[in-house]
Amino acid sequence: MKVAVRYYTKTGNTRRLAEAVAEAVGAKALPISTPVTEPVDVLFLGNSYYAFSIDPEVRDFVRSLDKSKVGRIVNFGSAAMLNSTYKKVKAEADRVGIPMDEREFHCKGEFKGIHKGRPNEEDLQAAAEFARNIIK
Numbered sequence: 768m769k770v771a772v773r774y775y776t777k778t779g780n781t782r783r784l785a786e787a788v789a790e791a792v793g794a795k796a797l798p799i800s801t802p803v804t805e806p807v808d809v810l811f812l813g814n815s816y817y818a819f820s821i822d823p824e825v826r827d828f829v830r831s832l833d834k835s836k837v838g839r840i841v842n843f844g845s846a847a848m849l850n851s852t853y854k855k856v857k858a859e860a861d862r863v864g865i866p867m868d869e870r871e872f873h874c875k876g877e878f879k880g881i882h883k884g885r886p887n888e889e890d891l892q893a894a895a896e897f898a899r900n901i902i903k
């Protein structure tokens with residue numbers, strides 16, 4: 768199975784999750800500024816909530832994906848208060864005709880002193896376990 772990992776981060780939390788996911792699936796964690804050029808079965812996409820939405824860069828990244836090159840998107844990330852960006856990412860994936868896996872990984876993410884240290888070691892291990900299950 769061919770797998771790629773992309774992430775967007777403002778304060779480093781999603782990068783740490785992406786590195787755990789990438790290591791678990793034998794891929795590289797790369798920022799969304801790196802386009803997906805080779806065909807992949809699974810694209811793990813790490814992203815988060817900022818002011819109640821996904822960042823416009825994440826939206827534009829999903830819109831730029833070529834559906835003939837991406838089998839499905841697997842969402843992962845963290846947020847301070849909201850549950851998950853799944854619906855927002857899916858809305859963009861639907862526009863370009865790329866299926867979203869119904870499974871996703873989500874945990875709390877530190878923000879201004881709330882949820883200090885999250886994602887923590889336990890979160891990173893859970894993200895890795897989640898990713899291994901996706902590709903098995």
Ligand SMILES: Cc1cc2nc3c(=O)[nH]c(=O)nc-3n(C[C@H](O)[C@H](O)[C@H](O)COP(=O)(O)O)c2cc1C
Pocket residue numbers: 775776777778779780781782815816817818819820845846847848849850875876877878
């Ligand atoms: C500018 C900014 C705006 C945020 N807005 C929200 C929000 O609306 N809802 C929420 O649940 N978390 C919000 N957060 C918290 C982030 O989702 C959380 O800290 C996440 O772990 C950040 O991931 P990152 O470090 O990869 O950017 C915000 C964080 C930042 C920096």
